[in-house]
Amino acid sequence: MSHNFPKLLSPGRIAGLDLRNRIVMAAMGTNFADENGHCTERLIAYYEARARGGTGLIVLETSAAFYPNGASMPNNIGFSSDDFLPGLSELAQRVQQHGAKIVAQLNHSGKMAQADTAAGRPIPVPSPVTPSHSNMFNVLTRAEIGNFIKAAGPDGKGPSYYEMSVEQIAEAVAGFAAAAARARRAGFDGVELHAGHGYLLANFLSPYTNKRSDDYGGSVENRARFLLETIRAVRAATSDTFPILVRLDGMEYRIEGGITPADCVETARLCESAGADAIDVSAYGSVAHAIAFTEAPLVHEPGGFIAFAQAVKKAVSIPVIGVGRIEPEVGERHIAQGSFDFLAMGRRLLADPELPNKLLAGQDKSIRPCIYCYICVSQIFINQPVVCAVNHCTGREHEGDILARSSEGRKILVIGAGPGGMEAARLLAEKGHRVSLWDKSRDLGGTARIAGLAYEPNEKLVNYLAHAVRALPIDIQLGKAATSDAVAAEHADHVILATGALRQAPAIPGKDQRHVFDGEELRGVLFGDHSAAIAKLSPLQRLLVKAAQLSQMTRNIALLRFGSKLWMPIAGEVVIIGGGLVGLELAEYLVERGRKITVLEPGPDLGAELAIVRRARVLHQLREHGATIHKSVDAIEITPDSVRYELKNEPQSTPCKQVIIAMGAQPDDSLPAQLSGGSAQVHQIGDCHSVGYIDGAILDARKLVQQIERANA
Numbered sequence: 001m002s003h004n005f006p007k008l009l010s011p012g013r014i015a016g017l018d019l020r021n022r023i024v025m026a027a028m029g030t031n032f033a034d035e036n037g038h039c040t041e042r043l044i045a046y047y048e049a050r051a052r053g054g055t056g057l058i059v060l061e062t063s064a065a066f067y068p069n070g071a072s073m074p075n076n077i078g079f080s081s082d083d084f085l086p087g088l089s090e091l092a093q094r095v096q097q098h099g100a101k102i103v104a105q106l107n108h109s110g111k112m113a114q115a116d117t118a119a120g121r122p123i124p125v126p127s128p129v130t131p132s133h134s135n136m137f138n139v140l141t142r143a144e145i146g147n148f149i150k151a152a153g154p155d156g157k158g159p160s161y162y163e164m165s166v167e168q169i170a171e172a173v174a175g176f177a178a179a180a181a182r183a184r185r186a187g188f189d190g191v192e193l194h195a196g197h198g199y200l201l202a203n204f205l206s207p208y209t210n211k212r213s214d215d216y217g218g219s220v221e222n223r224a225r226f227l228l229e230t231i232r233a234v235r236a237a238t239s240d241t242f243p244i245l246v247r248l249d250g251m252e253y254r255i256e257g258g259i260t261p262a263d264c265v266e267t268a269r270l271c272e273s274a275g276a277d278a279i280d281v282s283a284y285g286s287v288a289h290a291i292a293f294t295e296a297p298l299v300h301e302p303g304g305f306i307a308f309a310q311a312v313k314k315a316v317s318i319p320v321i322g323v324g325r326i327e328p329e330v331g332e333r334h335i336a337q338g339s340f341d342f343l344a345m346g347r348r349l350l351a352d353p354e355l356p357n358k359l360l361a362g363q364d365k366s367i368r369p370c371i372y373c374y375i376c377v378s379q380i381f382i383n384q385p386v387v388c389a390v391n392h393c394t395g396r397e398h399e400g401d402i403l404a405r406s407s408e409g410r411k412i413l414v415i416g417a418g419p420g421g422m423e424a425a426r427l428l429a430e431k432g433h434r435v436s437l438w439d440k441s442r443d444l445g446g447t448a449r450i451a452g453l454a455y456e457p458n459e460k461l462v463n464y465l466a467h468a469v470r471a472l473p474i475d476i477q478l479g480k481a482a483t484s485d486a487v488a489a490e491h492a493d494h495v496i497l498a499t500g501a502l503r504q505a506p507a508i509p510g511k512d513q514r515h516v517f518d519g520e521e522l523r524g525v526l527f528g529d530h531s532a533a534i535a536k537l538s539p540l541q542r543l544l545v546k547a548a549q550l551s552q553m554t555r556n557i558a559l560l561r562f563g564s565k566l567w568m569p570i571a572g573e574v575v576i577i578g579g580g581l582v583g584l585e586l587a588e589y590l591v592e593r594g595r596k597i598t599v600l601e602p603g604p605d606l607g608a609e610l611a612i613v614r615r616a617r618v619l620h621q622l623r624e625h626g627a628t629i630h631k632s633v634d635a636i637e638i639t640p641d642s643v644r645y646e647l648k649n650e651p652q653s654t655p656c657k658q659v660i661i662a663m664g665a666q667p668d669d670s671l672p673a674q675l676s677g678g679s680a681q682v683h684q685i686g687d688c689h690s691v692g693y694i695d696g697a698i699l700d701a702r703k704l705v706q707q708i709e710r711a712n713a
C-alpha cells in the first residue's frame with residue numbers, strides 16, 4: 001500500500017497514550033444520547049464506525065460533567081453519576097476494539113446551557129451578563145422563529161444567571177474531577193476539558209464575559225485559575241499518566257474585548273504548567289452575529305485557525321492539535337512543518353468515517369468529501385440529531401450495513417445522473433444488482449454541476465460520485481434520451497427516475513424578453529448546451545460561448561468557474577427574481593463575479609431550503625458585497641430596462657440589464673406518466689419527486705434502495 005501521508009499516518013503519542021496515527025476526530029455534538037443522558041446504540045454505532053474507519057483518537061462530543069446542569073442540547077451525554085457508567089463503558093470498549101482511542105470531552109455549557117434555559121434552571125457565570133442584541137432572528141424563517149421562542153424557557157423570558165461564588169467554583173472544579181475519574185473508570189483513555197466556544201470555562205477565560213475583580217478575574221492567569229485548578233483536580237482524581245487535553249479558543253471573533261491569540265498562547269503555557277498533556281486549538285465567534293458561527297468554531301475559511309495552533313506550538317512542549325477545515329493534504333504539510341502535531345477533523349469524518357483507512361490504502365479519490373453546507377450543525381442549532389447531507393449513513397449506522405449484498409440481483413435502470421441518481425446507482429451496484437445509468441447530458445452530475453460552478457465543494461462531490469459509479473460495473477450511457485421505447489427495450493425490473501425538477505418561470509409580466517433567463521436557460525448559457533437560450537445573446541456573446549464550447553471548457557466545472565471570473569454572458573446589473581436556495585446561491589456566484597445584484601423574493605422567507613447556518617452566511621456575504629435583498633415583494637413586472645414591484649404597498653423600480661428568474665422549480669412527473677404502462681416498477685427520487693437540496697436526493701437514494709430490498713425479500 002502506498003500513500004502520500006507519511007506524517008499524518010505515522011503513530012503519535014499524547015502523554016503515555018499511543019495513537020496509531022495523527023488523525024483526531026474533533027468533538028461533535030450529535031443529540032444521539034437518550035433524553036436522560038445515557039448512551040444509545042445509535043450513538044455507540046456512530047462512534048464505532050469512526051473507530052473502524054481508522055481514526056487514531058476520537059474526542060467524544062461535548063458531554064455534561066454536571067448533567068443535567070450545563071447540558072447544551074436535549075440529548076446530551078451525562079458524566080455526573082455512576083448510572084451512566086454501563087453505557088459509557090460499552091462505548092469506550094466498542095471504540096477501542098477497533099484500535100482507536102477515545103477521550104471524553106467534559107463540559108459545562110455555561111451561558112450556552114440550553115437545557116438549563118429550557119428547564120428554567122439558573123446558569124452559573126463569572127460575572128453579570130451584558131445583554132447583547134442578536135441579529136440571528138433576521139435570518140430565521142417564521143417556523144424557526146417559532147421554535148426559538150419555544151426554547152426561551154418556561155416563562156418565555158430566556159436564561160437567568162447567577163454569579164459564581166468562590167465556593168461554587170470549588171464545587172465545579174470538584175465536579176469536573178469526579179466526571180474525569182468516572183471517565184477513567186468507564187475505560188476512557190483520557191479527557192478533554194472544553195475551555196472554548198463560549199462555555200463555562202471559556203466564560204472565565206474571556207475578558208468579555210469575566211469582569212471579576214477577585215482571584216478569578218483580571219489577568220490571564222487569574223482568568224485561567226478556574227481551568228488550571230480543574231486540570232490539577234482532574235490529575236489528582238485520575239492518575240499521573242491519564243491524558244488531559246484542553247480545548248482552547250485561539251480567538252473570539254466579533255466579540256470586542258474577547259480572547260486574543262496572545263491570551264490563548266499564555267493560557268496554553270499555564271495549562272502545560274498545571275499538568276495538561278495536549279492543547280486543542282479551536283476558536284469561537286459570538287452567537288449574537290448570525291455570520292460568526294461560520295468564522296468560528298465552524299470556520300468556513302480553509303485552515304482558518306492554523307495560525308493560532310502555530311503560535312501555541314511555539315509556546316508549549318506538549319502536543320498541539322490543529323483543527324478547522326483542514327484538509328488531510330494541508331494537515332500533512334503542517335505536521336511536517338511543525339505547525340501542530342495532530343490533525344483534528346470534524347465534518348470530514350461525518351461525511352466519510354473511512355477517510356483514514358482510505359488515505360492509508362491510497363484511495364484518496366474514494367473519500368466522500370464534505371461540501372461544507374452546514375446542515376450537520378444546523379441540526380444541532382434546532383435541537384435535532386446530527387445528519388450529513390452527503391452521507392446518509394451518518395446517524396444510521398445502527399440500522400445495519402446498507403451495502404449488504406442483496407439475495408437476488410435485479411435489472412435496474414437509473415435515469416438521471418445527478419447526486420441522487422449516482423448515489424442510487426452506486427448503492428444498487430454495490431449490492432449486486434445489474435445497473436444501467438442514463439443521462440441526457442454528456443456529463444455526469446446533473447444540476448449539481450451548476451452548484452459546483454458556484455461552490456467548489458459541490459464539484460468535489462460530483463467528482464467523488466462520478467469516480468464511484470465509474471469504478472463499479474454500471475452501464476453508464478451519457479447523451480442518452482430516456483424515451484418510453486428506449487426504456488421499454490431495457491426490460492428492467494425497476495426504473496428509477498432521478499431526472500431533476502422542471503424549471504419553468506412563473507407567469508411574470510415581461511418574462512419573454514431577450515434579457516430574461518429562467519433557471520434552465522441560465523444553466524444552458526453557462527454550459528453552452530441550450531440553443532434557444534444562447535440565441536438570446538448578442539452576436540459577440542454567442543461567439544464567445546461557442547468558442548468555450550468548442551474548446552470543451554464548458555464541460556470542465558473548475559475551468560468554467562475560473563473562466564467565468566474573467567468573462568460570462570451576464571450583464572453587470574442583475575435582478576434575480578426568487579430568493580430561495582437557487583436564487584441566493586446564484587446571487588452569491590454573481591456578486592463574486594462583480595455583478596450588482598438585487599434579489600426579489602415574493603414570499604416572506606429567504607433561503608428557507610438552506611440550513612440556518614449556511615443561510616446566515618450567504619445572506620451576510622451578499623449584503624457585505626452590496627447586494628440588495630427584498631422579501632415579501634408583490635406585483636413584479638419586467639420592463640426592457642428595469643424590474644418594477646411593490647414593497648409594503650409602495651411602488652419600486654430597480655434598473656437592470658439582465659433578469660434571472662430563479663423560481664418555478666416543480667417535481668417533474670412527465671416521465672412517470674409515460675412509463676406507467678410498462679412492466680417495470682417506476683420510482684422517483686430527488687427533485688423529480690420533491691424539490692430540495694442535495695441532502696434530500698442522497699437520502700431518497702437510500703430510502704429507495706431499502707424499498708427495493710424489501711420488495712425483493
Ligand SMILES: Cc1cc2nc3c(=O)[nH]c(=O)nc-3n(C[C@H](O)[C@H](O)[C@H](O)COP(=O)(O)O)c2cc1C
Binds near residue numbers: 026062347
Ligand atoms: C455537528 C457539529 C457539532 C459540533 N459539536 C462540538 C462539540 O460538541 N464540542 C466541540 O468542542 N466542538 C464541536 N464542534 C466543532 C468541531 O469540533 C470542530 O472544531 C469544527 O467542526 C471545525 O472542524 P472541521 O472543519 O474539521 O469540521 C462541532 C462541529 C460540528 C460540525
Ligand code: SF4
Binds near residue numbers: 347
Ligand atoms: S452536513 Fe454538510 S457540512 Fe456537515 S459534514 Fe455533511 S457535507 Fe459536511
